[in-house]
Amino acid sequence: QVQLVESGGGVVQPGRSLRLSCAASGFTFSSYGMHWVRQAPGKGLEWVAVISYDGSNKYYADSVKGRFTISRDNSKNTLYLQMNSLRAEDTAVYYCAKSMRWLRAFDAFDIWGQGTMVTVSS
Amino acid sequence: EIVLTQSPATLSLSPGERATLSCGASQSVSSSYLAWYQQKPGLAPRLLIYDASSRATGIPDRFSGSGSGTDFTLTISRLEPEDFAVYYCQQYGSSLVTFGQGTKVEIK
Numbered sequence: 001q002v003q004l005v006e007s008g009g010g011v012v013q014p015g016r017s018l019r020l021s022c023a024a025s026g027f028t029f030s031s032y033g034m035h036w037v038r039q040a041p042g043k044g045l046e047w048v049a050v051i052s053y054d055g056s057n058k059y060y061a062d063s064v065k066g067r068f069t070i071s072r073d074n075s076k077n078t079l080y081l082q083m084n085s086l087r088a089e090d091t092a093v094y095y096c097a098k099s100m101r102w103l104r105a106f107d108a109f110d111i112w113g114q115g116t117m118v119t120v121s122s
Numbered sequence: 123e124i125v126l127t128q129s130p131a132t133l134s135l136s137p138g139e140r141a142t143l144s145c146g147a148s149q150s151v152s153s154s155y156l157a158w159y160q161q162k163p164g165l166a167p168r169l170l171i172y173d174a175s176s177r178a179t180g181i182p183d184r185f186s187g188s189g190s191g192t193d194f195t196l197t198i199s200r201l202e203p204e205d206f207a208v209y210y211c212q213q214y215g216s217s218l219v220t221f222g223q224g225t226k227v228e229i230k
Contacts (some may be wrong), residue, residue: 045159045161045167045212047219047221062123095167106214106219109157109169110169114166115166
């Protein structure tokens with residue numbers, strides 16, 4: 001079935017780096033835009049970044065621009081989020097999510113992963 | 123950045139009642155590119171409505187969306203026990219996707 005599975009979360013010190021992965025299955029990964037969304041403990045949803053189906057276009061929330069990099073490997077059906085210069089306020093559950101319609105980057109998110117927790121603390 | 127403001131923050135209702143959730147945008151949402159999601163504790167959000175008024179696959183017809191421009195509404199015609207959750211609106215009409223802060227629908 002259609003599935004997204006995140007991995008790579010954990011506890012990291014402020015200023016350090018972490019890379020999240022999102023493994024996709026059950027659909028043609030290379031035909032859909034993909035997103036990262038985060039949710040701080042007890043808070044609402046915050047969009048983080050999007051990458052187009054072919055990786056040619058990327059957009060970021062102002063809060064992570066210059067520190068986070070979204071990428072994808074369509075040969076491995078995997079989405080990534082490289083997070084550098086981490087701050088306490090980056091502590092959250094990070095979800096990957098799929099754009100609903102074929103070839104669209106900006107769209108509703110019809111499939112979500114289960115999330116991976118990132119804690120930034122000394 | 124388009125700011126989405128949801129109201130009320132909390133809605134206290136009984137099963138069988140009608141729920142009306144609002145989402146206001148700071149500027150017009152392009153092509154009514156607005157979605158609604160349901161989230162239960164410990165779980166990922168679930169898409170309910172896209173393009174302001176289209177139900178996602180498998181979503182019961184008691185859920186409906188309406189609106190355009192800057193004012194959008196999610197209506198749950200008769201609340202079922204499984205509908206008590208937090209609901210978020212989201213706009214995807216600009217290159218900076220944004221979410222509302224959420225409305226919690228709780229059992230009265």
